[in-house]
Amino acid sequence: MKNIDIVSQEVQRAYADDNYIAQDKSLSWAIATRQLMFRASKALSVKQAIQVLQRFVSNSNDFAVAALELLPKTAKVTLAREYSVCLYISGVTLTQEIAKKMQVNEFSEENGEYRLWWD
Numbered sequence: 001m002k003n004i005d006i007v008s009q010e011v012q013r014a015y016a017d018d019n020y021i022a023q024d025k026s027l028s029w030a031i032a033t034r035q036l037m038f039r040a041s042k043a044l045s046v047k048q049a050i051q052v053l054q055r056f057v058s059n060s061n062d063f064a065v066a067a068l069e070l071l072p073k074t075a076k077v078t079l080a081r082e083y084s085v086c087l088y089i090s091g092v093t094l095t096q097e098i099a100k101k102m103q104v105n106e107f108s109e110e111n112g113e114y115r116l117w118w119d
Contacts, residue, residue, distance in 0.1 A: 003042040004052065007079060011056045014038035014081050019056045038081040043090065049077035057085060063118035067102040082117060089114040 012019060013033055020030035044052065046068055053065045063085040068077070072092040080086040094114045099107035106117040 004048045007040045018058045040079045043076040043078045062103045086117045
């Protein structure tokens with residue numbers, strides 16, 4: 001199974017409350033299924049991350065899927081959810097300037113990995 005397929009299945013469940021209608025499921029199923037604290041098991045390319053997010057995660061509050069277009073194309077993106085949309089970025093250097101353009105609410109770096117979180 002390809003990484004994008006694995007991550008798609010994981011994200012679909014983690015964000016079940018965002019995509020339950022498309023899955024022909026009930027809201028009660030979505031609330032029971034979603035994972036408010038989640039981190040995908042595989043990293044994706046920027047292009048793949050955009051594809052998965054467009055399919056399963058809605059734009060909300062300050063988050064917009066289009067913000068990922070601002071990432072360097074060589075970045076590795078691990079999709080996550082920490083009650084709200086969260087991304088872990090590796091393989092590149094990100095700056096506060098890029099984070100500001102992406103309208104992130106929290107931006108941090110640890111051991112070369114960047115955490116971007118939107119409220």
